[in-house]
Amino acid sequence: MAPMTLPTISVEVMFDNIAPSGVAKTNSFNGGTAGVTISTGNSGGTSGSAFNVITGSPQYTTTQAFGGSGLAAFNPSSGVDCHMDWTGVTQVGDTFCLRLYMYLVSATTNIQRVAVVQGPGGVVSAVWMTSGRILRVYLGFSISIAAALTTPVPTGQWVRVELRYKIDPSGNGTAEVWRYDDPNSAIASDYAISSTQAWPSGKPGMAEFHLQRDAGGYWFLDNVAVADSRIGPVQGTWTNVTLAGKRGISTRRGSNRVVSPVIRYEAGTATCYVNNTDRRFDPTALDGPYATGVRSKVTAMKPLRIRATWNAVTYDVFRGFVDLWDVDHVANVYSEVTVIASDGFKVLANRKRAPVAAVGAGELSGARVNRILDSAGWPAADRVIATGNSTLQATTLEGPALTELQDVAESEIGELYIDASGRVVFRNRQAVILESRSNTVQATFGAGATFTPARAKLVTDDVTFYNEIRATRTGGSEQVAGDVASQAEFLVKTYEASNLLLVDDTAVAGYASWILYVSKEPEVRFDTIEIHAHADPAVLMPIVLGREIGDRIRIIRQPSGGGDPIQRDVFIRGISHQTTGATWITTWNLQSATKYGSFLVLNNSTLGRLNENALGF
Numbered sequence: 001m002a003p004m005t006l007p008t009i010s011v012e013v014m015f016d017n018i019a020p021s022g023v024a025k026t027n028s029f030n031g032g033t034a035g036v037t038i039s040t041g042n043s044g045g046t047s048g049s050a051f052n053v054i055t056g057s058p059q060y061t062t063t064q065a066f067g068g069s070g071l072a073a074f075n076p077s078s079g080v081d082c083h084m085d086w087t088g089v090t091q092v093g094d095t096f097c098l099r100l101y102m103y104l105v106s107a108t109t110n111i112q113r114v115a116v117v118q119g120p121g122g123v124v125s126a127v128w129m130t131s132g133r134i135l136r137v138y139l140g141f142s143i144s145i146a147a148a149l150t151t152p153v154p155t156g157q158w159v160r161v162e163l164r165y166k167i168d169p170s171g172n173g174t175a176e177v178w179r180y181d182d183p184n185s186a187i188a189s190d191y192a193i194s195s196t197q198a199w200p201s202g203k204p205g206m207a208e209f210h211l212q213r214d215a216g217g218y219w220f221l222d223n224v225a226v227a228d229s230r231i232g233p234v235q236g237t238w239t240n241v242t243l244a245g246k247r248g249i250s251t252r253r254g255s256n257r258v259v260s261p262v263i264r265y266e267a268g269t270a271t272c273y274v275n276n277t278d279r280r281f282d283p284t285a286l287d288g289p290y291a292t293g294v295r296s297k298v299t300a301m302k303p304l305r306i307r308a309t310w311n312a313v314t315y316d317v318f319r320g321f322v323d324l325w326d327v328d329h330v331a332n333v334y335s336e337v338t339v340i341a342s343d344g345f346k347v348l349a350n351r352k353r354a355p356v357a358a359v360g361a362g363e364l365s366g367a368r369v370n371r372i373l374d375s376a377g378w379p380a381a382d383r384v385i386a387t388g389n390s391t392l393q394a395t396t397l398e399g400p401a402l403t404e405l406q407d408v409a410e411s412e413i414g415e416l417y418i419d420a421s422g423r424v425v426f427r428n429r430q431a432v433i434l435e436s437r438s439n440t441v442q443a444t445f446g447a448g449a450t451f452t453p454a455r456a457k458l459v460t461d462d463v464t465f466y467n468e469i470r471a472t473r474t475g476g477s478e479q480v481a482g483d484v485a486s487q488a489e490f491l492v493k494t495y496e497a498s499n500l501l502l503v504d505d506t507a508v509a510g511y512a513s514w515i516l517y518v519s520k521e522p523e524v525r526f527d528t529i530e531i532h533a534h535a536d537p538a539v540l541m542p543i544v545l546g547r548e549i550g551d552r553i554r555i556i557r558q559p560s561g562g563g564d565p566i567q568r569d570v571f572i573r574g575i576s577h578q579t580t581g582a583t584w585i586t587t588w589n590l591q592s593a594t595k596y597g598s599f600l601v602l603n604n605s606t607l608g609r610l611n612e613n614a615l616g617f
Contacts, residue, residue, distance in 0.1 A: 006534060006584055007308035007315075007541060009249060011272050011339075012238040013322065014184070014303040015290045025049035025086050025207075026225040030070040032060035038073060038084065049086065056082030058211050064103045066158050066183065066222040072103070073221045075211035081113070082211040089207055089226050096204045098163040099225045101183055104155045106217030107133050115163055116208040124204050125175045127163050129153060131216065137163065137177040137194060146175050146194035150354060158183045158222070167203060172196050178377060182301055187347045188377035193356070238305065239290075241281070247273035247336075248581065249306060251318040253343065254417055254549045254574035258527065258591045259463045261495070261519040262410050263573055265417040265549075267345035270306055270318045276335035282327055298325055304341045305422065308545055310537075315545040317577060319422030321347060343418040344382070348402035351376045355398035362503065364388040365412040368395065369405060369426045376401035378424060386428040388412055392501045393474060411501040413514060417549050420575075427550060429514075432571065432596050437551050439596075441569060443543050445529060446556035453535035456555045458566065460524040464592070466495035467520045469512040473500040481512035483520040490522065518595040525592040526555045526568050533584045544586035547572055552593055569593040 031047035032038060038058045044050030057080070058073050065072040075082040089096075098115055109131055116126040125146065126138045133152035136145050153159060160183040167173030174194045181189040207226045212218065243249070253268035279285040283296040290297040305319040320343035329335045353375055360371055365388030373383055375397045390412045395404070405424075409416035415427040432438040445452045467486035472478045482492075495515060502508050533540040547553070549572055557566045574589030 006537060006579070006582075007310040007545065009243065009317075009579065010240055010307050010309070011243060011249065011274070012240050012305050012307070013339075014237065015239050015297045024089055024225075024227050026223070027051070027084075028070065028223055029060055029065075029073050029221075032071050034060050034062045034071060036060050043084070051084040052087040053085040054083075055085075056080045056211075058082040058084060061220065064158075064220040064222075066101045066103075070222075073211060075213040075218055078213045078215060078218075080213070082213075083113075083116075083208045084211075084224075085206060085208045086226060087206045089205060094166055095228060096165045096167075097227045098165075098207050098209075099223070099227075100161050100209055101158055101222040101224070102153070102161055103158050103220040103222070104133065104153050104217065105219060106155055107131055107152075108212060108218065109214050109216030112212035112214070113208075113210040114161065114212075115210060117163065117165055117204045118206040118208070119204045125163070125165055127161070127177055135161065135177050135179060135192075137175045137192065139175070139194070147177065147192035149177065149179060149190040149192050151190045153179065154181055155217075157181070159189075165204060180377070184303070185301065185347075187351055191377065195357075241339075242275045243272060248579035248583075249317075250576070250578045251306060252574070252576040253318065253420070254572075255589055256574055257589055258573050261464060261466065261515050262413055262497070263415070263591065264406055264410065265345075265415070265573075267349070268318060268320060268343035268418055270304070270320060270341045272306065272339050274337050274339060276327060276337045279335065281325060281337040281339075282335070283325060300324065304339070310541045310545060313542075316420035316422075317545070318343070318420060320344065320418075344378070344422060344424060345402055345418055348376055348378065348405065348424075349400050351401040353398055353401060355396040358394040358396050360392070361394035362391055365390045365392055365408050365414065366426060366428065368392050368408050368501075369416075369424075371395070372397065372401055372404050372408070373424060382422060383424045383426075384419070385424070385426045386414070386431060388414070388426075388428045389430050390501075390507065391503050393503055395501075407499070407501060410497070411511075413511065415550055419548060425549075431550065432593075435550075437548075438571065438593075440552065441554045442547060442551045444554040444556065445531070446558075446565075453532040453540070454529055456526045456529040456557060458524070458557070459527050460522055462493065462522055464519055464525075465490070465522040466493050466515065468492050468494045469497075469516045470494060471497040471500060471508050471512040471515075473502045473505065473508045476500075476502075476505045476508060479505055479509040479512050481509070481516040483516060486520045495519070523592050523594065524568075525590070525594075526570055527590055529553075529555060529588050529590065531586045531588070533586055534582065537584070541584070544577070544584070547575070547588075549573060549575060553588075571596075 027048040029047050031045040059076050060071045061074050111128050111130045114127045114129050117124045128136050136148040139146045160180040162178045164176040174196055176193045178188045178191040209224045249272040251270040254265050255263050274281055280288045281298055283298040300322055302322045304322050306317040308315050308317050320341040322341045324340040326338040366385050369385050413429045417425055419425050445454050468482040470480050531544055533544045551572045554569050570590040571593050572588045573591045576587040578585045
């Protein structure tokens with residue numbers, strides 16, 4: 001018998017950084033020589049785009065450099081305004097972005113310029129830093145404050161700062177300043193956006209990066225860039241880490257258990273074990289491959305991803321950020337590190353936002369999700385957002401970003417989760433009816449003469465059962481939907497939803513009716529299925545690695561006491577993988593799909609039959 005094979009698992013962590021791509025101009029200063037004055041002649045080459053104009057005498061230095069190696073720029077002379085400028089970077093579209101990495105040694109005594117954007121008529125906007133280390137963006141050179149951050153720039157560490165300038169054809173525009181205290185992160189620590197106003201000159205054509213120094217303090221610069229669109233952090237390189245023996249991995253995403261007709265998904269987690277015999281993952285080992293000699297790169301919040309390759313196809317299993325490196329030394333002869341990570345939900349939950357003027361009245365739920373993600377600095381490439389079916393009230397974009405995102409999803413009765421690639425996914429309410437992966441069975445377990453190596457748990461209980469729905473929107477009146485026959489048979493069980501974001505009470509009434517229809521009777525359902533994929537990897541591995549939250553599957557079970565087979569269609573609502581060197585067990589948490597094939601959808605041959613389908617909301 002041929003030996004059983006399992007997928008090849010790769011656990012990768014992003015420790016290091018490489019030069020950014022896709023920007024108009026960038027400079028890392030790494031092509032210079034420490035102690036030499038930076039000039040237009042020596043600032044290009046392997047550093048990147050040479051500067052066109054340099055004022056003062058900034059120098060290359062190795063004292064501080066982003067990532068712990070290479071060079072950076074600093075100003076050796078107190079009282080002298082050094083700046084390095086690019087010209088000929090005319091804004092093509094409606095957005096002009098400038099990025100810099102700053103290491104503030106200590107606060108300057110006076111307010112100082114950090115970056116300036118110039119147009120054909122002079123200065124368009126400028127970022128200044130106060131003696132209290134607060135970044136402000138100004139209209140013009142220093143005419144008036146357009147927006148200001150609320151928290152100070154931290155000292156003694158690298159931070160990323162981005163200035164984004166937007167202008168429309170009429171000459172009106174906004175300026176934004178964003179600060180990322182974790183310079184590799186896509187999630188901002190603080191930001192400010194100006195109101196829309198007329199700007200003093202046309203589109204930018206020049207970017208200035210300033211190095212100020214006075215009796216109070218100074219800063220270093222590294223990895224400066226300009227682009228015609230949002231830039232983000234320098235791109236990271238993925239480092240494959242070695243798993244320890246046969247310990248394997250465990251991951252969990254989605255819902256732990258379906259206990260309501262409206263599902264709120266939890267943050268996903270992953271645990272893996274890596275070999276640390278040479279101390280490479282020991283944060284106290286400063287001479288290791290993931291250290292700079294003075295600082296370890298083995299820290300929390302490093303991006304981590306897990307992938308599995310089976311039959312020449314690589315599948316994403318999990319992507320998130322490291323929570324914990326737990327170092328265990330065994331009798332001074334062996335060391336193993338337990339690595340625990342959480343997905344992007346943790347990041348979005350930690351992103352607290354100050355309120356702004358109310359915006360977005362009357363927009364669809366998908367537009368709202370994108371607006372919230374933008375306010376949290378979540379990358380556009382890491383989201384899959386549906387248009388949505390519900391129109392929403394205005395928002396002030398305040399508080400934890402995840403809380404507001406979940407409020408939108410619950411008002412929509414949609415789905416919001418992080419997928420295996422680390423992307424925020426928002427599915428609208430009608431996706432379970434209209435999208436093929438939800439209205440058509442994607443995999444069947446238990447059919448045929450051969451027993452599928454899986455264990456499905458059949459239950460009937462009251463956790464998803466409600467026969468009275470009371471729903472209220474913010475500023476609206478309570479809407480009630482109930483089923484008299486169900487209440488007479490099962491007594492009354494009430495589901496309450498308050499502070500919905502819907503725009504009118506008619507929509508709230510539709511919300512209540514939808515929930516009542518799918519939950520008015522206790523269900524007999526399969527709530528979990530545990531699949532032993534190692535028992536038949538050729539058949540099962542593509543299934544357990546390829547299915548996603550929201551997919552529809554079918555389970556057929558022959559009762560042990562005889563009788564007709566039990567058959568139910570269900571949706572996958574949670575995905576867990578547990579592996580060792582010899583086993584791969586996947587568990588899916590499930591939601592009954594019985595009611596979701598019977599909504600009326602106009603112009604649909606199957607779901608559009610009058611008097612046979614419930615009206616979809």
